[in-house]
Amino acid sequence: MELRQLEYFQQVCRLGSVSRAAAQLHVAQPSVSIALQKLEEELGVPLFDRKQRRLRLTQAGERMLQHAEAMLRCRNNAQEEMKDYEASRKGRILLGITPVIGAFVFPSLFAAFHAAHPDIELQCTETGSLATRRKLLEDELDLGLLIISDAPPGLALRPLAQSAIHVCLSPAHPLASATTLSLPQLAKEPFLLFQEDTYMRQLILEECSRHGFTPQIRFSSRQIETILSLVEQNAGVGFLPADIARKHPRIVSLPLTPPLSIQAGFAWNEERYLSQACRVLLDFCEKRTNEKFEQE
Structure with a gap:
């Protein structure tokens, strides 16, 4: 059994097609087919059900x-x-950052680091928390x-900071004079939310x-600034970490009740070498x- 065979097998499983796997691997399609055939012969069991138009794994294949x-x-x-032994403390880090946490935690850390x-x-790649989790896994x-x-x-986790979520309103909004707000009070309000791959959106909708x-x-x-601009123009209500919302004097931010x-922090695949x-x-x-x- 060769690692090359396993790489070919993994790509075919991911893409469901020998031809697409070959294109992804930049090799000829027959090379992938032969590698799979030899792997099955060595293992003595079929790994794919080839009766279907799309390759499907057998139980042994799974x-x-x-x-x-x-x-x-x-x-x-x-x-x-x-590579680490050679590079020591040099290198490149592929870092996924979410828009909310990027604004909340990262700017000052980036310059200092x-x-x-x-x-x-x-x-750095900017995606929502849910998409970033998938990319890590x-x-x-x-x-x-x-x-x-x-x-x-x-995922292995390293917490950094915690923040309450605040409702963001225009000063002209009828509820802007409240001290706290509950979600049922906002049931008839138009919402301004982050996109679907974000944990903040999922949490609010749940x-x-x-x-x-x-x-x-x-x-x-x-974009946080887009949501803040729409809130300022009274186009709807938004939701942001309190630490971000309080920095914008042209909007009103109120805590939710309950x-x-x-929780903001770092995450990485716990099975991957760090x-x-x-x-x-x-x-x-x-x-x-x-x-x-400590300073605060």
Whole structure:
């Protein structure tokens, strides 16, 4: 059994097609077909049900895929660890950042980290928390800086900060003079929410459902400034971490009752080797966050 065969097998499973897997791997289609045939001959069981138009895994194939992914991950981890010995504290980190947490936690940390560790490159991708979690579990990112509340199994977590969620209103809104607001009080209000791949949106919609209503979503955006601008113009109500909402004097931010909160932090695939560069970033951010809270 060769690792190349397992790589081909894994790609065919992911894409459901020998031809698409060959194109993804940049090899000839017969090479993939022969590798799969030899793998099945060596194992002595069929891995695919070829009666269907789309390749489907047999029960043995499903089990073999688990073994293949574990072996390939072990190979990748070994390679990354060996690179670390050579690179020491240099390297590149593929970091997923969510819009909310990016604005809430990251800007000051990024500048300070770059000044302290100029040889470590941060290659950042902005997606919602739910999409970032998926990318971490599929090994597309090294680390994620995101909302870690209710994180799924398979992710290791390093908490950084917690914040209450506030309702954001225009000063001209009839409810702007309240001291707190409950979601049922907002049932007839148009909502301005983050896009569907975000945990904040999921949390708000789940809480609305728990209170027996489905809100009217007037606008969805990935940009905090867009939502704040629409709130300011009284186009609807938004929801943001209190630490962000309070910084904008042209809107009114009110706590929810009962309160809702989110936990910000780092996450990574617990089965993946965590590079030295990633460990440096985690330790640096944790230290900076602790110092900030001690000063406050």
